[in-house]
Amino acid sequence: MPVSYLTADAVRAEERATGELLTNGTLMRRASHGVAQAVAALLAERTNGVVGRAVGIVVGAGDNGGDALYAGAELARRGAAVSATLLAPDKAHAGGLAALRRARGRVVETLPSSLDVVIDGVVGIGGHGPLRPAAATVFASVDPLTPIVAVDLPSGVDADTGQINQPAVRADVTVTFGVRRHAHLLAAPQCGRVELVDIGLAEDPEGAPLVSTPPTRPRLYALTDTEIADAWPVPGPHDDKYTQGVVGVIAGSHRYPGAGILCTGAAVTATSGMTRYVGSAHAEVVEHFPEVVAVPDFADAGRVQAWIVGPGAGTDDAAVDLLGKILATELPVLVDADGLTVLSQHPELVRGREAPTLLTPHAGEFARLTGEEVGADRLGTVAGLAQRWGVTVLLKGRITLVAEPDGTVFGNDAESSWAATAGAGDVLSGIAGALLAAGLPPIWAGAAAARVHARAAALASGGAPIGASNLLAGLRPALRTLLV
Ligand SMILES: NC(=O)C1=CN([C@@H]2O[C@H](COP(=O)(O)OP(=O)(O)OC[C@H]3O[C@@H](n4cnc5c(N)ncnc54)[C@H](OP(=O)(O)O)[C@@H]3O)[C@@H](O)[C@H]2O)[C@@H](O)CC1
Numbered sequence: 001m002p003v004s005y006l007t008a009d010a011v012r013a014e015e016r017a018t019g020e021l022l023t024n025g026t027l028m029r030r031a032s033h034g035v036a037q038a039v040a041a042l043l044a045e046r047t048n049g050v051v052g053r054a055v056g057i058v059v060g061a062g063d064n065g066g067d068a069l070y071a072g073a074e075l076a077r078r079g080a081a082v083s084a085t086l087l088a089p090d091k092a093h094a095g096g097l098a099a100l101r102r103a104r105g106r107v108v109e110t111l112p113s114s115l116d117v118v119i120d121g122v123v124g125i126g127g128h129g130p131l132r133p134a135a136a137t138v139f140a141s142v143d144p145l146t147p148i149v150a151v152d153l154p155s156g157v158d159a160d161t162g163q164i165n166q167p168a169v170r171a172d173v174t175v176t177f178g179v180r181r182h183a184h185l186l187a188a189p190q191c192g193r194v195e196l197v198d199i200g201l202a203e204d205p206e207g208a209p210l211v212s213t214p215p216t217r218p219r220l221y222a223l224t225d226t227e228i229a230d231a232w233p234v235p236g237p238h239d240d241k242y243t244q245g246v247v248g249v250i251a252g253s254h255r256y257p258g259a260g261i262l263c264t265g266a267a268v269t270a271t272s273g274m275t276r277y278v279g280s281a282h283a284e285v286v287e288h289f290p291e292v293v294a295v296p297d298f299a300d301a302g303r304v305q306a307w308i309v310g311p312g313a314g315t316d317d318a319a320v321d322l323l324g325k326i327l328a329t330e331l332p333v334l335v336d337a338d339g340l341t342v343l344s345q346h347p348e349l350v351r352g353r354e355a356p357t358l359l360t361p362h363a364g365e366f367a368r369l370t371g372e373e374v375g376a377d378r379l380g381t382v383a384g385l386a387q388r389w390g391v392t393v394l395l396k397g398r399i400t401l402v403a404e405p406d407g408t409v410f411g412n413d414a415e416s417s418w419a420a421t422a423g424a425g426d427v428l429s430g431i432a433g434a435l436l437a438a439g440l441p442p443i444w445a446g447a448a449a450a451r452v453h454a455r456a457a458a459l460a461s462g463g464a465p466i467g468a469s470n471l472l473a474g475l476r477p478a479l480r481t482l483l484v
């Protein structure tokens with residue numbers, strides 16, 4: 001089952017569904033205990049224990065501050081020196097504040113300058129907009145080396161869109177409750193390590209939500225490695241070169257062969273199926289990958305189970321014609337780069353296409369394609385295009401989002417940004433196209449390709465900058481780690 005991410009409204013609905021557990025404070029007790037445990041673990045990791053450690057708490061006006069205060073009380077009982085600063089003293093959670101005082105935690109105007117950890121209890125799912133000035137001042141004075149544990153969300157990060165409203169908290173660890181929020185994936189780098197505390201919302205906190213997200217927002221999921229490995233085409237005893245799917249690549253040119261080489265190379269590496277190439281870079285492609293059947297003309301292409309049209313494929317009349325022809329077939333088609341530029345002029349070629357269709361823009365291509373900037377709400381924007389055009393759309397980025405017309409979105413956090421390099425998109429197209437040819441639905445092909453692409457980048461990099469050919473070389477080692 002993919003990992004599910006919920007909107008703030010859906011989280012609140014789940015909390016309400018627990019009835020008494022919400023009203024009698026059980027949920028908050030469990031939540032704050034989870035925060036205290038996470039802080040204690042971090043202190044143990046970094047400083048050898050809780051006793052005598054200096055813990056600072058920044059407390060806002062709502063229940064998020066309540067969680068932080070109760071967590072502070074627990075840490076104080078365990079021997080930490082806890083100081084809390086109240087951003088709105090009149091509104092601070094009364095029970096939490098009393099608990100902190102009982103445990104001999106201190107309420108202070110200004111946090112001590114030397115702290116072992118800071119707990120961000122400013123706002124959680126009730127927050128909107130950036131940190132207000134008082135909170136911003138507190139965080140600006142925290143030593144940048146002091147780890148920050150965010151309660152539920154780093155304050156300033158929008159729970160539903162993941163928008164980072166600066167100034168915002170950047171957390172080392174984020175502790176959340178029951179189910180992950182959209183922001184935990186959409187703003188993953190801002191959240192640090194996300195720890196999920198079971199507070200009794202559902203039997204399986206990773207499982208299906210009890211209450212479905214309102215249809216006004218997309219439903220966001222992340223595939224697990226196991227799911228991706230299970231879906232990845234691996235040849236069985238009765239497979240041959242055709243049964244794994246034949247993918248046709250239209251990319252690159254004699255003058256600019258790179259896109260063709262990278263894209264076909266990725267397709268060759270991703271599956272054991274066969275790869276065909278059509279275009280003026282046919283000789284260069286075969287020189288790099290002799291297993292590719294490459295021809296200059298579409299008429300001689302031969303049969304395929306999916307097409308990749310895009311990188312370096314051109315935007316002239318002939319390119320428009322060819323893309324139109326390919327989209328008029330019943331075959332799965334991935335459109336990228338130049339292919340997207342063609343579609344920006346001729347959206348009618350693809351809108352409402354019924355056969356599996358995957359568009360793979362980066363933010364710039366997305367804007368060209370739709371005349372609309374991606375903006376802060378990447379999830380809403382990409383899901384909106386998928387819904388309006390009736391095709392699957394993959395928006396590239398550190399967090400890659402793949403949206404279906406029905407509002408289902410698979411997200412993938414690349415976990416590093418080493419793949420932000422020229423030609424990396426061509427490699428992604430090659431992987432995803434090969435998976436389409438093998439019969440994976442576009443949303444799975446896109447999300448699985450994004451995961452393996454990100455891993456290949458990380459493996460190839462090892463902490464140093466890479467080019468796309470290094471990324472391509474990292475693909476097989478990345479697949480090995482997944483398919484073992
Ligand atoms: N329900 C439960 O049992 C459980 C809830 N849980 C916890 O409760 C949290 C939700 O609590 P919540 O609903 O009280 O909202 P919360 O996020 O604390 O913020 C609301 C307050 O902040 C203010 N405010 C808004 N934006 C702001 C900004 N940018 N900067 C500064 N202030 C800002 C806003 O004030 P206003 O805008 O009205 O001035 C309002 O008063 C949830 O994330 C989880 O941690 C867990 O314990 C599990 C059980």
Ligand SMILES: [K+]
Pocket residue numbers: 064120121122123124150151152153154155
């Ligand atoms: K917070």
